[in-house]
Amino acid sequence: MADVSLRRSSDVVAPCTIANCNNARGTRRVDSDVVTSARHRLQRADRDLAALAVLALLTQGPRHPYDLHRFMIDTRKDFVTGLPRSIYHAVDKLARDGLIAVHGSEQQAGRPERTTYELTDAGRAELRRRVSLLLATPESDATLSYAALSFMGALTRDDALVALRARIAALDVQRATLAADLAEASGVPPILLVESRLEQARLDAERSWFAGLVDDLESGELAWLDTRA
Structure with a gap:
């Protein structure tokens, strides 16, 4: 789309595009990527959904990586991508970090021996931390929300409610910020603000x-199922 120059009575505002447009006073930019609170900013490890899924599924008992892979497919954990390689990479890293540990090995007739893994105490704590953080943090990447909701049972009901209320508060901040930006952009042609x-x-x-x-959850209409080990 061609650039559009916005004018006000006293001067000319620099050209803007649909992705980056100043308001009529030239003081603020309307941007659909609302900034998340620094307190809840996600790190790369927090976004590793393969690792999160491994931690969560091991709360049900020791499993080997292939079993984890099949379980994710059977239960349609579609937010975990790059299967099966991502699962094996996640298992290796979690083991190095001490979040899971070798439990033993098993072998079925005609199949190679497979190493089984179990969750450590540190892994249980890390699972709760990651799920709480993802629940509390609004992100434009919806797969992070799907994963957090899928594994919400790793938390207690009260801890889940704390995280959910934090998310609502963060959303209110984002909504207010965007509404203020749009209000100040009254001089911008509406067609340039449709993404906002x-x-x-x-x-x-x-x-x-x-x-x-x-x-x-508070009313009890949605019964809580605690899936913690």
């Missing part, structure tokens, strides 16, 4: 859905 309007609708819908989830 979409982001606004997405944030509103996400906030409404998670608030409903909290209400259902």
Whole structure:
């Protein structure tokens, strides 16, 4: 799309594009990537959904990597990509970090011997930390939310509610920030703000859905299933 120059009564604002557009006063930029609170900023390891899935599935008992791979396929954990290689890489790294440990080995007729792994105490604590963080942190990458919700049972009901309320509070901050930016962009042609309007609708819908989830958990309409080992 061609650049569009925005004018105000006293001067000319530099050209802007649909992805980066200054408001009529030239002081703020409308951006659909709302900044997450630094306190909840996710690190690379927090985004490793293969590792998260391994930790969560091992709460049900020792398994070997191939079994973990098959279980993810059978239960449609589609947010874990790069299978099966990502699972084997995750197992190796988690073992090096002391979050899982070798439990033993097993062999079935006609199949190679396979090493089984179990969750360590450090791994259980790390699982709870990662799930809580992902639940509490709004991200444009929806797969992170799907993973956190899928493994929410690794937490207690009360801990899950704390994380969910933190997410709602963070969403409220994001919504207010974006609304203020849009209000100050009154001089910008609306066609250049459609992606920000979409982001606004997405944030509103996400906030409404998670608030409903909290209400259902608090009222008991949605029964809690504790899947902790």
